[in-house]
Amino acid sequence: MEILHVVGARPNFMKAAPVVRALNACEQVRQTLVHTGQHYDFNMSDVFFQELGLPAPDINLEVGSGSHAQQTSQIISKFEAVVLDRKPDYVVVYGDVNSTVAAALVCAKLMVRVAHVEAGLRSFDRAMPEEVNRLLTDQLSDLLFTPSEDGNDNLKREGIDPAKVHLVGNVMIDTLIRMLPKAVERLPQHLPKDYALVTLHRPSNVDDMDWLKSLLKVLEDISRELPVLFPVHPRTRQRLVEWGICSGRHDSALQLLEPAPYLEFLGLQSRARVVITDSGGIQEETTFLGVPCLTVRENTERPITVSVGTNVLVGRDTQQIRQEVERVLAGRAKPGKVPPLWDGHAADRIAAVITGHSATLA
Ligand code: UD1
Numbered sequence: 001m002e003i004l005h006v007v008g009a010r011p012n013f014m015k016a017a018p019v020v021r022a023l024n025a026c027e028q029v030r031q032t033l034v035h036t037g038q039h040y041d042f043n044m045s046d047v048f049f050q051e052l053g054l055p056a057p058d059i060n061l062e063v064g065s066g067s068h069a070q071q072t073s074q075i076i077s078k079f080e081a082v083v084l085d086r087k088p089d090y091v092v093v094y095g096d097v098n099s100t101v102a103a104a105l106v107c108a109k110l111m112v113r114v115a116h117v118e119a120g121l122r123s124f125d126r127a128m129p130e131e132v133n134r135l136l137t138d139q140l141s142d143l144l145f146t147p148s149e150d151g152n153d154n155l156k157r158e159g160i161d162p163a164k165v166h167l168v169g170n171v172m173i174d175t176l177i178r179m180l181p182k183a184v185e186r187l188p189q190h191l192p193k194d195y196a197l198v199t200l201h202r203p204s205n206v207d208d209m210d211w212l213k214s215l216l217k218v219l220e221d222i223s224r225e226l227p228v229l230f231p232v233h234p235r236t237r238q239r240l241v242e243w244g245i246c247s248g249r250h251d252s253a254l255q256l257l258e259p260a261p262y263l264e265f266l267g268l269q270s271r272a273r274v275v276i277t278d279s280g281g282i283q284e285e286t287t288f289l290g291v292p293c294l295t296v297r298e299n300t301e302r303p304i305t306v307s308v309g310t311n312v313l314v315g316r317d318t319q320q321i322r323q324e325v326e327r328v329l330a331g332r333a334k335p336g337k338v339p340p341l342w343d344g345h346a347a348d349r350i351a352a353v354i355t356g357h358s359a360t361l362a
Helices: 010-024 046-052 068-086 098-110 129-140 149-157 171-185 209-223 234-242 262-271 281-289 318-329 346-361
Strands: 002-007 030-035 090-094 113-117 143-146 165-167 196-199 228-231 254-257 274-277 293-295 311-313
Touching: 002 010, 002 068, 002 098, 010 030, 010 046, 010 090, 010 113, 010 171, 010 346, 030 068, 046 171, 046 262, 068 098, 090 098, 098 113, 098 129, 113 129, 113 346, 143 149, 143 346, 149 165, 165 346, 171 262, 171 281, 171 346, 196 209, 209 228, 209 234, 209 254, 209 318, 262 281, 274 281, 274 318, 281 293, 281 311, 293 318
Parallel strands: 002 030, 002 090, 090 113, 113 143, 143 165, 196 228, 196 274, 228 254, 274 293, 293 311
Antiparallel strands: none
């Protein structure tokens, strides 16, 4: 059985690693790893392969950056040749990035079966490019692996045959559980005892100059009470440079850092007093770790992190960010639990379905 995995952007790598590993343990499975090249900087891509023990990609499409149409169309035309050449039994796609939907579309047209890992998540906000990617990828997929029950409900509402849908849990948490001991071991000595950890990269936060300025101002204010560590995504760094926004104050303990490798970031998350983010995966990781998370968005495609976990949506409201940080510092952070099936075995369940499913279709 020939399985082809497609990864492209940073959050794909930690999702693919456990699935590749689980399928490696299955007999008669041959795997090919395709990197679209959507992310290409060493610290956005290569370092994750090294740390996660992912094999080097067999094929790199090297599409790089561009507008959504340019990036997606380049992946489509380059990936089609790969599928025609390899003739896989399954193509596995991850998450909601442009590489995910582009690969799924190629397969649907070539009648090659697609398995979508992290299916069914919905923010119900089509202004988010990822929401469009999620909706389309799920419509095109033959197997849909959901991390939580809300995913199954969304897919049912959209008319997707429930026989294709499998609630397997969260593969990102598989990776977290495996890597956490190493991440903690590698924590730097000089780390402040208490700190806030920040990531921001969504267009809705970083492509709006006035809003980005107000966010930086809030972070500077918070840093007077609590040091703030902020590994900066390349998109965000570009905007900060372009608009001349930076932390110029001498009394500021806001540290703008390079994007952190997986282990370093996981270690930092595990010890943070509070995490402020607009990432999807970090909402889940903080929920598993029991660390308070403030999400700078009006909505989330991961509602279970709010209903069950430690996540609080603070929207575009600087006052609410300040208040929630105060609440955490006062020892009144929202308590949370770990959602069902976020147990380190999601990828084993996926491998069992893919290999079993293929046998019945053969
Ligand atoms: C992409 C995903 C987003 C995910 C994020 C994680 C889509 C639509 N968005 O957003 O869901 O949360 O990855 O990081 O797929 N750049 C570099 N070096 C790189 C990669 C990007 O400098 O290695 C810069 C480029 O200027 C590029 C910009 O960052 O134009 C944005 O990159 P892109 O892949 O288009 O989207 P992300 O914002 O990274």
